Amino acid sequence: xxxxxxxxxxxxxxxxxxxxxxxxxxxxxxxxxxxxxxxxxxxxxxxxxxxxxxxxxxxxxxxxxxxxxxxxxxxxxxxxxxxxxxxxxxxxxxxxxxxxxxxxxxxxxxxxxxxxxxxxxxxxxxxxxxxxxxxxxxxxxxxxxxxxxxxxxxxxxxxxxxxxxxxxxxxxxxxxxxxxxxxxxxxxxxxxxxxxxxxxxxxxxxxxxxxxxxxxxxxxxxxxxxxxxxxxxxxxxxxxxxxxxxxxxxxxxxxxxxxxxxxxxxxxxxxxxxxxxxxxxxxxxxxxxxxxxxxxxxxxxxxxxxxxxxxxxxxxxxxxxxxxxxxxxxxxxxxxxxxxxxxxxxxxxxxxxxxxxxxxxxxxxxxxxxxxxxxxxxxxxxxxxxxxxxxxxxxxxxxxxxxxxxxxxxxxxxxxxxxxxxxxxxxxxxxxxxxxxxxxxxxxxxxxxxxxxxxxxxxxxxxxxxxxxxxxxxxxxxxxxxxxxxxxxxxxxxxxxxxxxxxx
Numbered sequence: 069x070x071x072x073x074x075x076x077x078x079x080x081x082x083x084x085x086x087x088x089x090x091x092x093x094x095x096x097x098x099x100x101x102x103x104x105x106x107x108x109x110x111x112x113x114x115x116x117x118x119x120x121x122x123x124x125x126x127x128x129x130x131x132x133x134x135x136x137x138x139x140x141x142x143x144x145x146x147x148x149x150x151x152x153x154x155x156x157x158x159x160x161x162x163x164x165x166x167x168x169x170x171x172x173x174x175x176x177x178x179x180x181x182x183x184x185x186x187x188x189x190x191x192x193x194x195x196x197x198x199x200x201x202x203x204x205x206x207x208x209x210x211x212x213x214x215x216x217x218x219x220x221x222x223x224x225x226x227x228x229x230x231x232x233x234x235x236x237x238x239x240x241x242x243x244x245x246x247x248x249x250x251x252x253x254x255x256x257x258x259x260x261x262x263x264x265x266x267x268x269x270x271x272x273x274x275x276x277x278x279x280x281x282x283x284x285x286x287x288x289x290x291x292x293x294x295x296x297x298x299x300x301x302x303x304x305x306x307x308x309x310x311x312x313x314x315x316x317x318x319x320x321x322x323x324x325x326x327x328x329x330x331x332x333x334x335x336x337x338x339x340x341x342x343x344x345x346x347x348x349x350x351x352x353x354x355x356x357x358x359x360x361x362x363x364x365x366x367x368x369x370x371x372x373x374x375x376x377x378x379x380x381x382x383x384x385x386x387x388x389x390x391x392x393x394x395x396x397x398x399x400x401x402x403x404x405x406x407x408x409x410x411x412x413x414x415x416x417x418x419x420x421x422x423x424x425x426x427x428x429x430x431x432x433x434x435x436x437x438x439x440x441x442x443x444x445x446x447x448x449x450x451x452x453x454x455x456x457x458x459x460x461x462x463x464x465x466x467x468x469x470x471x472x473x474x475x476x477x478x479x480x481x482x483x484x485x486x487x488x489x490x491x492x493x494x495x496x497x498x499x500x501x502x503x504x505x506x507x508x509x510x511x512x513x514x515x516x517x518x519x520x521x522x523x524x525x526x527x528x529x530x531x532x533x534x535x536x537x538x539x540x541x542x543x544x545x546x547x548x549x550x551x552x553x554x555x556x557x558x559x560x561x562x563x564x565x566x567x568x569x570x571x572x
Contacts, residue, residue: 092537093517093521093537095213096209096210096213096520096524096537097516097517097520099208099209099212099213100205100206100208100209100210100516100517100520101192101205101513101516103129103204103205103208103209104185104192104197104201104202104205104511104516105185105187105192105194106125106185107122107125107196107201107204107205108183108184108185108192108194108195108196108197108201109183109184109185109194110122110125110183111183111195112169112170112171112196113170113171113172113173113174113182113183113195113196114170114171114172114173114234114235115173116145117145117146117169117170117171117231117232117234118145119145119146119147119148119169119170119231119232120141120145120146120147122147122169122204122229123139123147123148123149123169123229126149126204126208126229127139127149129208129212130151130211130212132212133212133215133216134215135151135153135211135212135215136151136152137149137150137151138150138151138251140243140244140247140248142231142239142240142243143239146231146232146239147169147231148228148229148230148231148239148240148243148244149227149228149229150226150227150228150251150252151211151226151227152224152225152226152227153211153214153215153221153224153225153226154220154224155220155221155222155223155224155225155531156220156221156222157222157223160222160223160255161223161254161255161256162223162224162225162226162253162254162255162256163223163224163225163226163254163255163256163257163258163451163527163530163531164226164228164252164254164256164257164258164482164487165207165210165211165225165226165227165228165257165258165523165527166228166229166230166241166257166258166259166478166482167200167201167203167204167207167228167229167230167259167260168200168204168229168230168231168232168233168234168240168260168478169201169204169229169230169231170231170232170233170234170235170240171195171196171199171201171234172195172199172234172505174195174507175505175506175507176507177507177508178507178508179507179508180193180194180508181194182194182195182507182509183195187513190512190513190514191510191511191512191513192510192511192512192513192516193508193509193510194509194510195509196509197503197509197510197511198493198494198503198504198509198510198511199260199504199505199509200233200260202494202511202516202519203259203260203493203519204229205516206516206519206520206523207227207229207523208227209520210520210523210524210527211225211227214527214536217536219532219536221531221532222531222532222533223530223531224254225527225531226252226254228252230244230478231243233477233478237478237481240478241478241481241482242481245481245485249485254487255487255488256449256450256451256487256488256489256530257479257482257487257488257489257490258451258489258490258491258492258523258526258527259477259478259479259482259489259490259491260477260479260491260493261277261280261473261475261477261479261490261491261492261493262274262275262276262277262471262473262490262491262492262493262496263275263492263493263494263495263496264463264466264494264495264496264518264522265496265497266495267339270339271338271339271465271466271467272463272465272466272467273335273336273466273467273468273469274455274456274459274463274466274467274468274469275469275471275496276445276447276452276455276468276469276470276471276490276491276492277470277471277472277473277479277490277491277492277493278328278444278445278446278447278452278470278471278472278490278491279326279328279408279444279445279470279471279472279473280408280472280473280474280475280476280477280479280480281374281379281405281406281407281408281472281473281474281475281476282405282406282407282408282410282412282437282439282441282476282480283403283404283405283435283437283476284403284404284405284406284412284415284433284435284436284437285401285402285403285404285433285434285435286401286402286404286416286419286431286432286433286434287399287400287401287402287431287432287433287434288309288312288313288316288399288400288402288429288430288431289309289397289398289399289429289430289431289432290305290306290308290309290311290312290397290398290399290427290428290429291305291308291396291397291428291429291430292304292305292306292307292308292394292396292397292398292428293305293394293396294388294393294394294395294396294397295393295394296392296393296394297391297392297393297394300394301394303428304394305387305394305395305396305397305398306387306394306395306398308398308427308428308429309385309387309398309399309400312423312427312429313382313400315422315423316380316382316402316419316422319380319418319419319422321377321378321415321418322360322377323359323360323363323364323367323376323377324376324377324378324407324409324410325351325352325359325363325376326375326407326408326409326444326472327444327446328408328444328470328471328472329375329376329472330352331446331447331469331470332375332469332470332471332472333348333351333352333375334348334352335467335469336348336467336469337349337352339467347362347365347366348362348366350362351363351366363376363377371474374405374472374474375472375474376407377407378404378405378406378407378410378415379404379405379474380402380403380404381402381403381404381405382400382401382402382403383400383401383402383403384400384401385398385399385400385401386398386399386400387399401434405474405475405476406437407472408441408444408472409441412433412436412437412439416431416433419431441480442480442483442484443483444470444472444483445470445483445488445489445490446470447468447469447470449488450530451488451490451526451530452468452470452490454526454529454530455468455490455492455526456468457529458522458525458526458528458529458539459522461525461535461539462521462522462525462539470490473491479491492519492522492523492526493519494511494515494516494518494519495515495518521539524536524537525539
């Protein structure tokens with residue numbers, strides 16, 4: 069059982085094998101890095117993201133390569149940019165390379181300037197380095213390089229940089245899907261999500277995000293007596309809220325085995341020791357009671373818990389804004405991530421049933437998932453086959469598995485539009501420090517190159533049917549050591565960034 073419970077800890081530190089230093093990869097890698105630095109220097113953070121300036125940067129780059137583009141502006145300052153490389157076979161559905169231009173607000177505590185890229189100790193720091201300007205930079209570098217090759221792909225390749233993903237996509241994909249989808253209309257898409265997990269003692273895993281959890285926000289409010297702070301009362305709303313949160317912390321929703329989770333656990337079972345394999349066997353094929361018991365054991369691992377259970381995390385707390393008074397109300401926002409197939413109303417009713425009227429606690433849904441939720445990808449399509457084929461070229465012997473991201477984003481909207489969509493991100497460690505949406509967000513230069521090479525390999529195979537640059541597990545282009553841009557020197561962090569796990 070020890071190996072099973074420690075699985076997510078053993079899975080990573082990924083250093084994805086990369087090719088020998090060749091002029092083609094060196095030049096492509098240098099372009100991706102240049103684009104990332106320039107995009108990080110543009111403030112596209114909420115609440116007023118300057119997406120239009122980022123779009124201008126992109127279309128000026130496209131102009132250099134003679135690429136036509138369209139820009140869609142839903143409101144002042146917001147922008148979506150679209151470009152297309154035409155394919156030779158109109159019967160083959162287009163491939164969409166999609167990323168978003170906006171970022172979350174800069175959290176407090178940055179030691180590097182969040183809106184000016186800093187390249188140091190082999191890392192690139194800046195707001196959006198992993199969410200999702202790394203994707204935009206990689207796609208832009210690859211897209212312009214492909215155009216310069218003068219080789220016609222079998223299918224159209226579409227590059228789309230969108231607005232508003234961090235705030236619900238109402239100025240981005242949701243708006244485009246309603247107003248301009250006829251100009252896009254892909255059959256397949258690659259977006260953020262997923263990543264490559266390294267098992268240092270065994271077989272590596274390519275985790276292609278094929279599904280996400282559903283996003284839900286619930287506000288819990290406790291009501292007490294509002295008084296001057298010099299007059300303590302037993303029904304202080306903050307105390308009542310803390311008691312309510314303790315009760316919610318003790319709530320243990322039942323485990324559920326989604327089709328995507330079943331595929332994932334079946335794929336990793338051979339990597340486990342005898343105890344781990346037995347536990348997974350009970351989970352997958354045991355009686356309902358045995359399956360639930362196995363799931364409870366596996367849910368002790370935080371990542372496995374996200375795959376098997378609906379989860380709750382308190383985020384924003386609020387009460388009095390004046391130290392001289394105790395507010396009559398105190399509240400917390402609960403960020404809920406529901407498994408596909410869970411009923412949001414049933415989950416909400418279960419939480420409400422924890423409290424009696426006498427406890428003076430109310431619950432309110434602030435954001436409800438849009439249902440019905442799209443079906444997950446099952447890994448039987450052409451795009452997944454190209455992902456698996458590329459994985460074998462770069463990481464021989466790796467297991468490629470469709471997986472469920474604990475986070476959510478635009479992929480669910482693409483799937484609702486009928487687009488076969490997978491998320492392929494940089495190296496991921498489900499339990500390592502995640503700098504996405506956090507101070508000093510960064511991606512290592514090595515991870516950026518690995519992401520570039522893997523995504524390029526998938527596009528080569530899926531859209532062209534051949535490698536346009538050699539794919540081989542050698543050494544990556546060397547990152548410049550201790551290069552600095554716009555900041556003083558800092559110590560190198562102890563951990564690599566992991567895949568994005570925070571929503572919108």
